[in-house]
Amino acid sequence: MMLQFLVNATTLGAFYALVAIGFSLILGVTHAFNLAHGEMLLLSGYLAYFLGKHFGAPLLLILPVSMLTMLFAALCLERLLRRVPEPHELNTLVITFGLVLLLQNAMLMAFSANYRIVAPETGPGQTPSSTLFLSETQVLILGLSLAATGAVFLLLKRSFLGKALRATIQDGEAARLAGINVKHMHLLAFGLGGLLVGTAGPLYARTAYLHPFGGMEATLIAVILTIFAGVGRIRGLLIGGWILGLVESGTVLLLGTNWRELASSLILIALLLLRPEGLLPKWAKTRP
Amino acid sequence: MGEDKAMKRVRTPTRLSVALLSAGFLLFLGWPWLTARGGIHCQAMSMALFHGCLALAWNICSMMGAVSLGHTAFFGLGAYGSALLCHYGHLNPFLTIPLGGILGAFYGVLWHIAFGKLRGAPFALASLASVEIPKVIIDNWESFTFGSLGVVGIPPLSPIRVGSFMLDFGENPVHLYHLFLVGTLFLCLLYRQALRSRWGWAVRTIREDETAAASLGVNVRRTRLQVFICSAFLTGICGGVYAHLMGLVEPALVFSLHISALPLVLSIFGGRFQWYGPLLGAVVLYPLDQVVFRSLFPVGHSALYGFVVILTLMLFPQGMGAWLQKRLHLASS
Numbered sequence: 001m002m003l004q005f006l007v008n009a010t011t012l013g014a015f016y017a018l019v020a021i022g023f024s025l026i027l028g029v030t031h032a033f034n035l036a037h038g039e040m041l042l043l044s045g046y047l048a049y050f051l052g053k054h055f056g057a058p059l060l061l062i063l064p065v066s067m068l069t070m071l072f073a074a075l076c077l078e079r080l081l082r083r084v085p086e087p088h089e090l091n092t093l094v095i096t097f098g099l100v101l102l103l104q105n106a107m108l109m110a111f112s113a114n115y116r117i118v119a120p121e122t123g124p125g126q127t128p129s130s131t132l133f134l135s136e137t138q139v140l141i142l143g144l145s146l147a148a149t150g151a152v153f154l155l156l157k158r159s160f161l162g163k164a165l166r167a168t169i170q171d172g173e174a175a176r177l178a179g180i181n182v183k184h185m186h187l188l189a190f191g192l193g194g195l196l197v198g199t200a201g202p203l204y205a206r207t208a209y210l211h212p213f214g215g216m217e218a219t220l221i222a223v224i225l226t227i228f229a230g231v232g233r234i235r236g237l238l239i240g241g242w243i244l245g246l247v248e249s250g251t252v253l254l255l256g257t258n259w260r261e262l263a264s265s266l267i268l269i270a271l272l273l274l275r276p277e278g279l280l281p282k283w284a285k286t287r288p
Numbered sequence: 289m290g291e292d293k294a295m296k297r298v299r300t301p302t303r304l305s306v307a308l309l310s311a312g313f314l315l316f317l318g319w320p321w322l323t324a325r326g327g328i329h330c331q332a333m334s335m336a337l338f339h340g341c342l343a344l345a346w347n348i349c350s351m352m353g354a355v356s357l358g359h360t361a362f363f364g365l366g367a368y369g370s371a372l373l374c375h376y377g378h379l380n381p382f383l384t385i386p387l388g389g390i391l392g393a394f395y396g397v398l399w400h401i402a403f404g405k406l407r408g409a410p411f412a413l414a415s416l417a418s419v420e421i422p423k424v425i426i427d428n429w430e431s432f433t434f435g436s437l438g439v440v441g442i443p444p445l446s447p448i449r450v451g452s453f454m455l456d457f458g459e460n461p462v463h464l465y466h467l468f469l470v471g472t473l474f475l476c477l478l479y480r481q482a483l484r485s486r487w488g489w490a491v492r493t494i495r496e497d498e499t500a501a502a503s504l505g506v507n508v509r510r511t512r513l514q515v516f517i518c519s520a521f522l523t524g525i526c527g528g529v530y531a532h533l534m535g536l537v538e539p540a541l542v543f544s545l546h547i548s549a550l551p552l553v554l555s556i557f558g559g560r561f562q563w564y565g566p567l568l569g570a571v572v573l574y575p576l577d578q579v580v581f582r583s584l585f586p587v588g589h590s591a592l593y594g595f596v597v598i599l600t601l602m603l604f605p606q607g608m609g610a611w612l613q614k615r616l617h618l619a620s621s
Contacts, residue, residue: 033409080598085605089409090355094556095601097357101549102594109588216545223413258428265420272406272414
């Protein structure tokens with residue numbers, strides 16, 4: 001029972017971290033609040049749903065298609081947000097909020113308000129020990145999330161490109177002085193964010209019911225984890241995702257599903273109050 | 289900001305703007321007779337005025353620089369407060385609506401206590417998250433609030449007898465329209481006078497530079513508290529009126545992202561920095577959505593609002609009001 005709970009919470013946490021990394025990278029590098037992050041996740045979820053349903057495409061084919069589509073969408077978003085007038089962070093927040101309204105209603109128009117889910121191809125698999133119940137989807141989520149997270153971690157820590165990205169997160173002006181093309185870094189951050197969302201979307205479609213208005217919750221989770229860990233800190237995001245997964249699963253277990261949203265909102269408010277600098281740690285120092 | 293530009297000009301009412309204002313007033317007064325009385329256009333304009341009030345209430349916060357994404361919390365609390373008082377206490381709606389507004393204002397005080405240090409984007413996020421608290425509590429407290437089923441059978445606004453004339457707001461859409469028109473005009477004038485007062489300048493100074501405002505002798509904490517209370521109280525009243533208009537409230541209806549978004553979109557489109565901006569946005573955009581877009585796209589017609597807010601911020605960050613003011617100034621000089 002306890003082990004089962006831990007496994008479920010860990011899977012959820014790994015997935016949360018995967019959703020949050022894209023948001024956190026975009027915020028860190030370009031200082032743009034992408035409130036439409038959850039809607040992008042939903043869009044790629046719907047894409048996976050329809051590809052799987054109408055063309056019978058396997059996940060191995062769906063994943064690259066969804067990743068490329070979201071990469072394109074994220075780059076379009078970058079072109080839009082690049083021209084946002086000052087004050088940049090508040091205006092990107094309001095514009096992406098407008099984008100949320102636009103996308104929610106467009107999805108309502110296109111996909112109707114029905115709940116949809118991608119049914120697992122085979123029945124839930126059973127591990128040798130009969131007490132632990134691990135479905136194929138869970139293994140898939142845990143594996144893919146950790147793989148994608150690890151890949152981004154290696155990119156950031158081990159490559160020259162990652163070093164440039166981290167420098168831009170720390171201080172854009174100084175990075176520019178050091179000869180880093182900050183505009184390319186912005187494109188790269190949005191591109192990585194799009195690829196990660198494109199990976200997460202098909203997984204989301206397998207675990208949760210897709211509904212046009214369901215994206216805000218995912219965005220809030222990304223925001224919570226980003227405040228907890230600070231921008232662009234992969235290990236912190238993983239730990240935060242795991243804790244959030246534990247807290248949410250615990251709330252559902254103890255109080256029921258209705259209270260889950262309250263738990264995440266209270267955590268968000270508490271984090272904003274306790275570390276209001278958590279969202280933008282580097283700006284506070286460099287731009288008083 | 290546009291404020292310093294506007295300050296350089298001497299603000300005297302020009303003949304043209306007076307003529308435009310009075311023409312607009314006459315148009316609104318006669319609107320029910322110009323269109324089919326009580327028809328869809330009259331009802332759409334009533335609701336446009338209602339959303340204009342909602343946008344005005346939201347814009348008080350925005351004038352101070354606090355862009356909120358969570359005003360539906362006040363709206364829902366006002367709606368539930370008024371509905372439950374009517375349900376349990378059998379009081380007159382005109383008494384319970386202000387009481388619902390007070391409940392909203394109470395939540396505004398909590399905002400001030402909890403979010404005192406937050407500004408800009410973190411404030412917007414916190415306000416967005418704060419909606420879930422009353423929503424989830426009302427959703428789960430089934431013995432008192434009837435949970436997700438909502439409260440049904442809320443009485444409409446009670447009729448008022450003036451001499452021999454009966455003003456029946458529940459039955460006659462034209463009377464309701466004129467009630468909203470009077471309420472909106474009153475609120476608009478109050479808002480205009482408040483902004484031109486010492487207090488109004490203090491509020492806008494806080495938006496431009498908080499440190500400078502404090503050094504000029506503005507009590508920033510107290511002004512913030514007053515702004516939150518005013519904005520939350522008025523939004524709560526709008527929520528109460530909405531509950532009696534609809535006849536039912538349920539958590540998903542009154543605590544929705546849509547209600548948080550509408551005043552923001554209308555204010556930004558109409559002009560956040562003018563006193564008439566939110567109302568202008570409401571009377572232009574809301575009927576456009578309800579009359580034109582709704583018949584074209586029955587599902588998802590609200591996408592218009594998202595589209596408008598993106599376009600306005602990219603092309604005219606100051607909104608329609610500032611653009612109009614510039615035209616008027618050029619035309620009259």
